Amino acid sequence: MSADAISRQQRVVIVGAGIVGCSLADELTARGWSEVVVLEQGPLPAPGGSTSHAPGLVFQTSPSKTLTDFAAYTVAKFSALEVDGLSCFNPVGGLEIATSEERWADLHRKAGLAASWGVRAELLGPERCAQLWPLLDQEKILGGLHTPDDGLARALLASRAQMERATERGARFLGRHTVTGIEQEDGRVTGVVTDRGRFDADIVVSAAGFWGPLIGAMAGVPVPLLPLAHQYAKTAPLPELAGRGDPRTEANRPILRFQDRDLYYREHTDRIGIGSYAHRPMPVDAAAVPAYDDAPVMPSSLPFTAEDFAPSWEDSVGLLPALGASRVEEGFNGVFSFTPDGMPVIGESREVRGFWLAEAVWVTHSAGVARAVAEWMTDGRPTTDVHGCDLYRFEDVQRSPAYVAERGAQNFVEVYDVIHPLQPMERPRPLRISPFHVRQRELGAFFLEGGGWERPHWYEANAPLAEGLELPERDAWSARYWSPIAAAEARITRERVALYDMTPLKRLEVSGRGALAFLQRMTTNQLAKKPGSVTYTLLLDEAGGVRSDLTVARLAENRFQVGANGGLDLDWLLRHAPDDVHIADITPGTCCIGVWGPLARDLVQPLTRDDFSHGAFGYFKARQTFLGHVPVTAMRLSYVGELGWELYTTADMGLRLWDTLWEAGQRHGVIAAGRSAFNSLRLEKGYRAWGHDMTTEHDPYEAGVGFAVRKDKGDFIGRAALEGRSEETARRRLTCLTLDDPAALVMGGEPVFVDGVPAGYVTSAAYGYTVGRTVAYAWLPAAAAAPGTAVHLEYFGEKVPATVAAEPLFDPKMARIRR
Numbered sequence: 001m002s003a004d005a006i007s008r009q010q011r012v013v014i015v016g017a018g019i020v021g022c023s024l025a026d027e028l029t030a031r032g033w034s035e036v037v038v039l040e041q042g043p044l045p046a047p048g049g050s051t052s053h054a055p056g057l058v059f060q061t062s063p064s065k066t067l068t069d070f071a072a073y074t075v076a077k078f079s080a081l082e083v084d085g086l087s088c089f090n091p092v093g094g095l096e097i098a099t100s101e102e103r104w105a106d107l108h109r110k111a112g113l114a115a116s117w118g119v120r121a122e123l124l125g126p127e128r129c130a131q132l133w134p135l136l137d138q139e140k141i142l143g144g145l146h147t148p149d150d151g152l153a154r155a156l157l158a159s160r161a162q163m164e165r166a167t168e169r170g171a172r173f174l175g176r177h178t179v180t181g182i183e184q185e186d187g188r189v190t191g192v193v194t195d196r197g198r199f200d201a202d203i204v205v206s207a208a209g210f211w212g213p214l215i216g217a218m219a220g221v222p223v224p225l226l227p228l229a230h231q232y233a234k235t236a237p238l239p240e241l242a243g244r245g246d247p248r249t250e251a252n253r254p255i256l257r258f259q260d261r262d263l264y265y266r267e268h269t270d271r272i273g274i275g276s277y278a279h280r281p282m283p284v285d286a287a288a289v290p291a292y293d294d295a296p297v298m299p300s301s302l303p304f305t306a307e308d309f310a311p312s313w314e315d316s317v318g319l320l321p322a323l324g325a326s327r328v329e330e331g332f333n334g335v336f337s338f339t340p341d342g343m344p345v346i347g348e349s350r351e352v353r354g355f356w357l358a359e360a361v362w363v364t365h366s367a368g369v370a371r372a373v374a375e376w377m378t379d380g381r382p383t384t385d386v387h388g389c390d391l392y393r394f395e396d397v398q399r400s401p402a403y404v405a406e407r408g409a410q411n412f413v414e415v416y417d418v419i420h421p422l423q424p425m426e427r428p429r430p431l432r433i434s435p436f437h438v439r440q441r442e443l444g445a446f447f448l449e450g451g452g453w454e455r456p457h458w459y460e461a462n463a464p465l466a467e468g469l470e471l472p473e474r475d476a477w478s479a480r481y482w483s484p485i486a487a488a489e490a491r492i493t494r495e496r497v498a499l500y501d502m503t504p505l506k507r508l509e510v511s512g513r514g515a516l517a518f519l520q521r522m523t524t525n526q527l528a529k530k531p532g533s534v535t536y537t538l539l540l541d542e543a544g545g546v547r548s549d550l551t552v553a554r555l556a557e558n559r560f561q562v563g564a565n566g567g568l569d570l571d572w573l574l575r576h577a578p579d580d581v582h583i584a585d586i587t588p589g590t591c592c593i594g595v596w597g598p599l600a601r602d603l604v605q606p607l608t609r610d611d612f613s614h615g616a617f618g619y620f621k622a623r624q625t626f627l628g629h630v631p632v633t634a635m636r637l638s639y640v641g642e643l644g645w646e647l648y649t650t651a652d653m654g655l656r657l658w659d660t661l662w663e664a665g666q667r668h669g670v671i672a673a674g675r676s677a678f679n680s681l682r683l684e685k686g687y688r689a690w691g692h693d694m695t696t697e698h699d700p701y702e703a704g705v706g707f708a709v710r711k712d713k714g715d716f717i718g719r720a721a722l723e724g725r726s727e728e729t730a731r732r733r734l735t736c737l738t739l740d741d742p743a744a745l746v747m748g749g750e751p752v753f754v755d756g757v758p759a760g761y762v763t764s765a766a767y768g769y770t771v772g773r774t775v776a777y778a779w780l781p782a783a784a785a786a787p788g789t790a791v792h793l794e795y796f797g798e799k800v801p802a803t804v805a806a807e808p809l810f811d812p813k814m815a816r817i818r819r
Helices: 019-030 065-079 101-117 126-132 155-168 209-219 306-319 321-325 363-379 401-413 437-442 460-466 485-495 515-522 567-576 600-607 651-668 675-684
Strands: 012-015 036-039 094-098 122-124 143-147 151-153 172-174 179-185 188-194 197-200 203-206 226-235 255-258 263-268 271-276 328-338 345-348 355-359 445-450 453-459 498-501 507-511 534-540 546-556 559-563 582-585 590-596 622-627 630-635 644-650 671-673 732-739 751-754 757-768 773-781 790-795 798-804
Touching (some): 094 101, 094 126, 101 751, 101 757, 126 143, 151 363, 226 401, 271 306, 437 445, 453 671, 485 498, 507 515, 600 644, 600 651, 622 651, 630 651, 644 651, 732 790, 751 773
Antiparallel strands (some): 226 271, 263 271, 445 453, 534 546, 590 644, 630 644, 732 798, 751 757
8 A cells, every 4th residue: 555545534443552552553643643543442541451461571682683673663662751750661671591501502692683683782601690680599590691771661651651642643542442343345444333332444453462363353354363371470579679779660680581491580679570481371262351340350360370380480499599488479370462473463454455453562562563553554664574474474274273273372382492493383284285295205305394384305315415425514503404415415406407396485377468567567577578488576665675576477468477475475466456467376276396407408308399408498488388298387497506497287286297207307316305405506596585685674776686677667666766776876785695614604693793893684594515615695784795895794602704705606607507
């Protein structure tokens, strides 16, 4: 939705006056939207939802840059708000302590993430940790990570402050209004019905917290969120804390996290509050939560189950011996929200226009999420990349109530676990499998999961090929979810030929009389080519940010096959499609094998009567043909930098296609190869992965994909924003680095230092088996992106020298692909 399509007189109804609803009303009214009504079922200003009991912890550092940005904005905004002379943020800092070697290593990794995202952080020894928290038994700890700018948000005060500001600008906050229905007409919301009357609305935002699924159901919009209870207890008064500072501030010491036991601590004047994730998951039926007047304390505060807390109390006494003379004086099981991937759920419904979600948002990220949603509503886009929070990031199979419940509960279990970036959840699996799955299992495939798909990362059948390979020794972190077999699979791809399962990649069919004009309007490259052409192109937003990259094959005059990155691309296209264009997700009914390597033509040509020579079937061309008995759409593409084709067929013929290629390939030494080798090969070739290497926060020239922009083709979304921009004007660049030490490794997310100062961060990295060293892509200032520039990365606290390299590292003249 473009900014000029949104009138400043939009009537907005926000459901929920917790920290998110109040923050959103403040952000919207600050942007000139005055017709804002906030409806709350409880009394104001403390309505009894999750905000009313939240302990207010704000730790900014996260593996997600987006969540860190949200938290940083929350800190900045709440620090500037006051109520009755009391700041809405108490910057006591944060302290995460390690009692295991694994956690101590992870804190080094977190220190690197903090440097990458611009958060101040310092690793401390046990003695310094005990100085910050004198109650600590320093003999139990190995060290800690101190983040001095973290702290405690006073959530109710922040809600009140923002409520008052928004009210001054025209917003209305109405307590004791229970929403009973969302009215709509012709696919758009028109109003909200409550037990005390109806409210006209052009836009309705569900910011109802764990009640979100109930509000969504009224609009016919499923909300993938699981309410869960989380234990919080307060000790009796402690003599050690008596008389410390102003009682109004409540806390003077940093928030303490004991993640090895799933615990955190904060001061409440002369008491200590203890939060525990160590107990069993306790799902809550939001529909069964009592109303405010019927709740013993408040709706979100359920009775404390002391037996669940008992192990956590023992762990707490072990860490903080002074607690041995105290007791739990009060406690409750507080309800809050978890999603299948632990991220918020925000954005506008496509099926019910004008119905927005701002759900599964913790106090930590509340103001940041509200700003992003307000920008999205008023300007048409958030300035922060939010693809990891968008409602449409979930595939259909990830929206079932069973999936949401199982994965939401597991996210609770793992909230403080040390999670590897490749680590998949264990259940429910397998969920989505390609037609080749049975053959892959016969070959000993090691599967990881993504988007519900089982994805082979290497094959144990190839283990003999790895014998004798000289590879750098890996540390425990980089050795997880890796095998030297990947090196063998990469080598065979370069020397012979390999089969890659590309089925999980999203495939769309765009057809109809207006298909070409529509795709020309939506994408950056020239698509007005003859049928049989394939084009690499980009989806941009109105500000020129890269929403996605696509491959578009024109299979007939009015029929295109689009290789996309996921459900967000489908959603974006569907939102813009005119009536004479039909868009279908053909992924579930089709499959794809990448046949790549110097012997790819030798394998494929004997199976077809069509000419697969370079002259007859050039690079970035497509044709429909038969391989043996299998009808295929063959596209001459390669994401590994070798000769080859992507071969598509229907799911019912998939196994036959695999067997046909496998049998024909035996004389050529064909192997099956996995994603681990694929990622190494694509980085050697300099191919970007959208969502990792580039997002809406980057334009094509910064990301190194400006070659896919054809301004002379006519208008397209984002074109106007690119005027005056070029590779020469880019102030930052996605930059290729190679590590100086051939044995050094990094994984992604590490900070990059230029002249000793943090200047950027790694987006993707893998060992390049062909070039014999680790390849990393990183965002750096343009001045530091010149080939030959010396930088260093920080990996688990160690400085790793690297050098900016000209890209691509492998086959820069494209001779191997175009033969």
